[in-house]
Amino acid sequence: MVDRINDIWGERTPHARGTTWPARVDQYLEDGINETQVDRWVQSACLLCSNGCGADIAVKDGRMVGIRGRAGDTVNHGRLGPKGLYGSTPWASSPDRLTRPLIRQDGRLVETDWETAMGRIVEVSKGLLEQKGPLSHGFYTSGQLFLEEYYTLAVIGKAGLGTPHMDGNTRLCTATSAAAFKESFGADGQPGSYTDIEHCDAIFLFGHNMPETQTVLWARILDRTRGEDPPRIVCVDPRRTMVALEAERTGGVHLAPRVGTNLALMNGLTRELLANGWIDEAWVQAHTIGLDALRATVEPYTAEEVARICGVEADDVRRAARIFGESNAVLSTVLQGFYQSHQATAASVAVHNLHLLRGQIGRPGSGVLQMNGQPTAQNNRECGADGDLPGFRNWDNPAHVQQLADLWNVDTMTIPHWAPPTHAMQLMSYAETGSIGFLWISATNPAVSMPESARIRKILEGDQCFVIVQDLFLTETAELADVVLPAAGWGEKTGCFTNVNRTVHLSEKAVEPPGEARSDLDIFLAYADAMGFTDNDGAPLIGWRTAEEAFNAWREATRGRPVDYTGLSYDKLRGPSGIPWPVNDEHPDGTDRLYADAVFPTDTDTCETYGHDLLTGGAVTEQEHRALAPAGRAFLKGADYTPPHEEPSEDYPLRYTTGRTVYQFHTRTKTGRARSLHQAAPDAWVELSQVDADRLDIAEGDWVRVESPRGSLEVRARIGQVMQGAVFAPFHYGHWDPDGLAADAEHRLANELTMTVWDPVSKQPYFKTAACRVTKIRDREGPSPAPTTAASAPASVPAGGQAPAPPTGAPTTSQVLGTTPTYALDPSNRRS
Numbered sequence: 001m002v003d004r005i006n007d008i009w010g011e012r013t014p015h016a017r018g019t020t021w022p023a024r025v026d027q028y029l030e031d032g033i034n035e036t037q038v039d040r041w042v043q044s045a046c047l048l049c050s051n052g053c054g055a056d057i058a059v060k061d062g063r064m065v066g067i068r069g070r071a072g073d074t075v076n077h078g079r080l081g082p083k084g085l086y087g088s089t090p091w092a093s094s095p096d097r098l099t100r101p102l103i104r105q106d107g108r109l110v111e112t113d114w115e116t117a118m119g120r121i122v123e124v125s126k127g128l129l130e131q132k133g134p135l136s137h138g139f140y141t142s143g144q145l146f147l148e149e150y151y152t153l154a155v156i157g158k159a160g161l162g163t164p165h166m167d168g169n170t171r172l173c174t175a176t177s178a179a180a181f182k183e184s185f186g187a188d189g190q191p192g193s194y195t196d197i198e199h200c201d202a203i204f205l206f207g208h209n210m211p212e213t214q215t216v217l218w219a220r221i222l223d224r225t226r227g228e229d230p231p232r233i234v235c236v237d238p239r240r241t242m243v244a245l246e247a248e249r250t251g252g253v254h255l256a257p258r259v260g261t262n263l264a265l266m267n268g269l270t271r272e273l274l275a276n277g278w279i280d281e282a283w284v285q286a287h288t289i290g291l292d293a294l295r296a297t298v299e300p301y302t303a304e305e306v307a308r309i310c311g312v313e314a315d316d317v318r319r320a321a322r323i324f325g326e327s328n329a330v331l332s333t334v335l336q337g338f339y340q341s342h343q344a345t346a347a348s349v350a351v352h353n354l355h356l357l358r359g360q361i362g363r364p365g366s367g368v369l370q371m372n373g374q375p376t377a378q379n380n381r382e383c384g385a386d387g388d389l390p391g392f393r394n395w396d397n398p399a400h401v402q403q404l405a406d407l408w409n410v411d412t413m414t415i416p417h418w419a420p421p422t423h424a425m426q427l428m429s430y431a432e433t434g435s436i437g438f439l440w441i442s443a444t445n446p447a448v449s450m451p452e453s454a455r456i457r458k459i460l461e462g463d464q465c466f467v468i469v470q471d472l473f474l475t476e477t478a479e480l481a482d483v484v485l486p487a488a489g490w491g492e493k494t495g496c497f498t499n500v501n502r503t504v505h506l507s508e509k510a511v512e513p514p515g516e517a518r519s520d521l522d523i524f525l526a527y528a529d530a531m532g533f534t535d536n537d538g539a540p541l542i543g544w545r546t547a548e549e550a551f552n553a554w555r556e557a558t559r560g561r562p563v564d565y566t567g568l569s570y571d572k573l574r575g576p577s578g579i580p581w582p583v584n585d586e587h588p589d590g591t592d593r594l595y596a597d598a599v600f601p602t603d604t605d606t607c608e609t610y611g612h613d614l615l616t617g618g619a620v621t622e623q624e625h626r627a628l629a630p631a632g633r634a635f636l637k638g639a640d641y642t643p644p645h646e647e648p649s650e651d652y653p654l655r656y657t658t659g660r661t662v663y664q665f666h667t668r669t670k671t672g673r674a675r676s677l678h679q680a681a682p683d684a685w686v687e688l689s690q691v692d693a694d695r696l697d698i699a700e701g702d703w704v705r706v707e708s709p710r711g712s713l714e715v716r717a718r719i720g721q722v723m724q725g726a727v728f729a730p731f732h733y734g735h736w737d738p739d740g741l742a743a744d745a746e747h748r749l750a751n752e753l754t755m756t757v758w759d760p761v762s763k764q765p766y767f768k769t770a771a772c773r774v775t776k777i778r779d780r781e782g783p784s785p786a787p788t789t790a791a792s793a794p795a796s797v798p799a800g801g802q803a804p805a806p807p808t809g810a811p812t813t814s815q816v817l818g819t820t821p822t823y824a825l826d827p828s829n830r831r832s
């Protein structure tokens, strides 16, 4: 097999517009194992990004030993990327897996049995309920559990305890995607489809480094741009990513706005469409509401004004707008460059505005993909483990709350709906003061991933809040907990998850989890049993025991809602491909794209929210919404640009931005344990422009200190592709490290520098707008550990980058298992 560390997107299979993307099956098996030795292949989908590639897991002797893509799956047509191939299975056999519960005694985490661990949890939970009530409880989950687990937790939280304090790390990742959908279309739900790639004549990528975050989706785009009648690419990104290079190659445009100025650029593009008459007047009149107000909002944003604010060329703004305005079918994708940046929801809604003005939504090639970062983020949003009500119901609509009360047979007043759900940053503030005294964290690592990480660690290690962590490993967060529960992971349990394209996959259990590890579903069920949650008739509140039963219960919760799963079953999902919702009597085989009829779920009695002012976050009331009478029309909404909260200053003259890179996923819990992925990006770095590096007398590989008013990093410098005045840091690195860097790895957390501020509508924290300064602290010992591929390639490397020196070939399990983690289970861990 080709080395997919070096050849990230694999061989090209070009094809013409309107033709089917050819299949190519990618496969990886551990060294020394060939296909004839595989005992069985078990159906699943990749869990290492939101793309949701259909896959089969190879099992030999009760162990996961490899993976291959499913040729018949509509998501990936058999392909897998480097993370999926090399990162999917090695972690499962890693010697530092958690195999028994841990409980804190005399400041140390010690092994215990399940009865003792759960007994302690229940004792604290019941005590706090009695003393302080349900608002003392908080839950912080993930974008990596299964649908059945989120739904079970949502019912426990909302109908068992009655707490509004629930959120997921999806708040850091895709909250803006959901918020933008709700503001424009009335409810969450991806309008577009990956198949739009096959039909479009232009693709706009807004703050989306797709070549690194969703490698298989980028391969799908490359197979169009290298085929007949290719689409033009427009890239909005402050770094010269592979998207930017493809924009240059296809006659498109690369717009590199100053960090924090996205909305000004979007207002300029919108104004250009209006000024040039590139709008579908009849469609806009029939299917939207808000044109006049939008026109007034964007009027001041001439191309020259945008150039002044954003630092781009006015002609480039006009060229990009012309491509949008003169294309018959535009596909737009959006990700963290917008979601984690200033005025996130307003900028993301502005992408919808462009499509609505052109009447380009709901038909082949004309789609919006507000992407997710994580593989199951969509399910967290659908099921309500993020605080929303399940089934895209409106917490502010009594009829929606009543539907759930009837379904669960509980009192409506038990279900929290008297105020908006608590978002993650607020949840941490409550835990900081002790008003939340019981915080349950599952499958996420906030000690590394949340902004201002020193503050988060202090909250988690303090005595004011009892912290439970359930995870695969003793992560930087788990080591601060009061109780740690060993969880089963992907391939070790059964359940479903839904990708960013609304495609639902069933992931079957392939192997047994190690030791006493249990599925997250079983852990939540054990807590519900021990707490004795019941319905109005005294029957157990949670009426299911298995994942399939939980799925069937969830189906009923979606009946009549936009996110309709009623036509799905485990049996149906055992076919050749995942199936996109809604799936029901009307759409028995699923729905490729939403809004083909141009009817949006904006009716006051249907919508998931009454909406917000995008500038301030002020809520629209039910009466105001009803007065607008949207009746199935989409909203055109705008907002003025305002400068970011923290601008460069004399003390901190550079703009600091963070992000994900191609070989690692999040805080590396899985990918850091795959030898080839780890070696391709083994340590943290920061990227500087050549101009800034020269000015600061910094050379490639020199050690630098990066400081913001909140904290600092000490890492090596890559003289790379960022725009002048900006500094980029990957956010993957905490102090855990398989190569023994732990002792001196305290100063490589990108989030030491980020701010506790968030978008007024989506409440998503801003990871991409802070001010910093950079100083050299010592000379290089060699080049920086940054990859030499993709957007992290050195400025001196030819466009597109070049692969690093070995690793040669694919990783082997023996290599992975030979890596003894230096921060393995150490009971004398960091909390005293």
Ligand code: SF4
Pocket (backbone or CB within 6 Å): 046, 047, 048, 049, 050, 051, 052, 053, 076, 079, 080, 081, 082, 083, 084, 085, 213, 214, 215, 216, 217
């Ligand atoms: S693109 Fe995402 S889902 Fe597909 S193989 Fe890569 S990491 Fe997995």
